[in-house]
Amino acid sequence: MSDPTPDLAPTQTPTGKGNHLLSVEGLTVRFAGVTALSEVSFAVQPGELFAVIGPNGAGKTSLFNVLSRVYQPAAGQITFDGRDLLSLKTHQTSRAGIARTFQNLGQFPHTSVLDYMLLGRHIHMRSGVILGGLFLGQTVKEEKQNRAHCMRLLELLGLERYYKYPLGTLPFGLQKRADLARALAMQPKLLLLDEPVAGMGLEETEDIAAVILDIKEQLSITQILVEHDMAMVMGIADRVMVLDFGRVIAQGLPAEVQANPEVIRAYLGEESGGRTAAGEPAPTDTSH
């Protein structure tokens, strides 16, 4: 059967144009009279851990929705792995190598953890309706192999004993972890993490932060992280981009960004969730 170390790395090595795996230029997104993103430009290097932060409503999830091709931007260009991302449809982004975790997790409450993982393996499996219905040779082999792969992944994240639980029955932190496992099951080149530690306590946050670092260092998967938790972000990110009202107000190394007066003003102007840069818990705000 397959080798003992699960092959979680992307199925092909990325062929980034120049040095960038992802390059976004002049991205503008509008809907219902609101401009969610305005002239956003940034680039992400292969293997990098790139963080996007900003107050609530700054447009962070909109950015992910464009990258997942759920939203159609009003303007802008996006190049991913040498191709024009905007020419892809939603379901093609995963085959192109983009996997994403979800911010809110009420979407598949009745699906078991393992089935959810297997959904992540959808693009790596092949049987359709007829082959599935017959459930012979190829399908059986495929099912066994992919289940094994998923179980190993679950083990890595400490979730293997929950594999039969419907997602909705798990506490939120475990659901988020299962979602991360599912995204890893997709063997992406680029992993989009949408608030992976939202609602978690200190210990769980540290666990996930360690996993994220492991993903970077062991698997060399590029990651874009959207988060409110400043201490965590500044601790692990390579570079940070700050959004406010859909505009980029700062971009660069964590230390630079933290010291940027624009950034400080944007954050002091309202109560934001998570911890402040000084490490004290701020009043939580759940209105994202």
Next chain:
Amino acid sequence: MAFFLQLCFDGIALGCIYALIALGFTIIFKASEVINFAQGEFLLVGAYVVAAGYYQWHLNFFVAILVGIIVTALIGILFERTVLRRMIGRPVFAIIMITIGLDTLLIEGVSVIWGTDQRPAAITSGLLDVPKVGDVVFPADHIWAIVVTLVICALLYLFFRFTKYGLAMRATAIDQEAALAMGINIRTVYALAWAIAGAIATIGGVFLAIYGGRSLNPILGSTALLAFPAIILGGLDSVSGAVIGGIIIGLAQGLTRGYEAPFQNIIGTGFDQIAPYILMLIILFIRPYGLFGKRKVERV
């Protein structure tokens, strides 16, 4: 030419009846986001109650209509309070199915109480006239159907524009949570929506029964199903679309019925019954959200 005018007039009259049904449906949908599959049956119940009031209890025609309105409004409010209140947050499929359940119960209720044989529809002397102008016949009930529809549209316009509750309903239709936050009593809004829809359905039912040979039978409800193409044409969430859609469907039906005779050998005699559906399919092919509907933005 006279023939064409006749068809148009008849078609518009029928279309106004469809418009009434579609209106009621759209009001419920806008206020509470419920898709009321049973709207046609409200019409049926309304028509039967009015007939019962007029013939069995010997009420005045207009009093009978009032009774019909009250009964259907009550059924709607009751259904909303006891059943739909508990279905909040459920998938659309479930809500549609539960209104189909109501639909089944209403049809069966009518069949059981009043039997399935044809009964005379409630009609008053003023609606019996059939004046002619040249070669075109203008049955009084057709004229009244058009007039009443216009009046109801005008009344609704005024209601939504200028009254406190109308404003509340519009606010709720735009954003329920915001409306709630502003102190609007959503319960009242829902109840009002269902009451208005029921009332309009009753009136539509009375006219439809007269239009269709002045008789009632439980099949009336499925004639009212033709209001659905009207709703789809107009777009689920557009009030003016409902009215325009209704009239278009009525016209299409009338014209088809008039001109299908030469093609009888190929397409038979029932084409006018499905012409609205074919029209609907064609429109949906071009504009999936209807002529006036708005595309919903998906959020993840």
Next chain:
Amino acid sequence: MSKAHIEGGERGASLAAQALPRFFGTASRRAALGFGVVLLALFLLTGNDLWLSIANYTLIYAIAALGLNVLSGYTGQISLGIAFFMSIGAYTAIWLGGQPVQTPAFIGGKVVVTSLYGLQLPIYVWLPAAGIVAAAAGALIGPTALRLKGFYLGIVSLALVFIGTYIFSDVSSLTLLTGGPQGRSFYTPCNLFTTCDPTTQGNLLFSNNPEVFGLALSRQQVFLVLNFLILAVAALFVGNVMRSRAGRAFQAVRDHEVGAAIMGVNLFQAKMGAFMLSSFLAGISGALLAVYTIHVSPADWSLLLSIQFVAAIIIGGVASIWGSILGAVFIFALPRVIDQLNILPVNGTSTIQSGDISAIIYGLLIVIFLLFEPGGIVGLIRRLQILAQRFNQIRRKGGEPTAISPNSEAESQFEVEQTPLSTGEGTQPLAE
């Protein structure tokens, strides 16, 4: 969580081997199968014609209910169009397998004595063809219909039923097959064993009773075995689909389309796959219904029939194979059973039909189940199972049970059966 965690993981492999659910891997599934076989044998040997007939109808309808569940229960696509696809299957079967019938028919506005089509091919041609043609119809309609969601799709499918009834009643070229509004008879001169005798008005062994294992079987009994086998194969197939890649995609489409697309599911392909499988099963069911009842007319394939099927899967249990079967039992066996038991009250001049009573019952049940037990009867059973489990836990531990830990019985239900009607994208939750 350290770096060491990323490497290794031999332990997982053994768990994985356990994790592949075997179709008859649970005791309850095996019991169900055994129960079904026993029931079948009982019916075969002892049933009188009446109860055999009820059983036959139920089995045939269960196949279509299964098809509807594939589309609506598992994939979440509302459809009132199942009657239409059944009619496609029926008329394909009649066209390929039927005997030409001399009949007075109302065609093109006149009464005409005419010969209605029929190619008299054997069952192993017309039955699969019925399914395939129905699936092809689904493939044609799918691209338009499936672009729409929710209510729009529901109305389009409703329109299909009306258009279908009209086409089969009125369009003159088709009425030469269907017999127009008053319908026609479906006689097939070929029996199951493919010997064809055009001189008789045969109907799958109507005229000559064959012997199987030394038992002379009546027409009802032959049909019972045939219907049972087809239903069993269909159920097996659908069950397999749902525990494989395609089935997971279907259910993801139902639960959260956009999320499914983000994970790589091609929404259109998934919906088309479900639609075609559903239509295939509906076509098979329609064909069997036609050959079993012998006489069919276009009005049989009505909106009411479609609604009955939707009621069946809600009451039996959406997204559940057993639910489809139980639902069919409920909706289609019930009126016939009521008829037999003679319990109808007489109301004034008109007797209440068994159809009326059962319509009221299932109208009420739709409402009640959707309100309180969206998983249908199957959901109810599962809930009772969990309660029993908790009860046992309390007894054994003598105290409060810990959070439900799925054990092999109840939780294996989770593999294939879900309760998609209890949560999901719906009307806005209102804080009151």
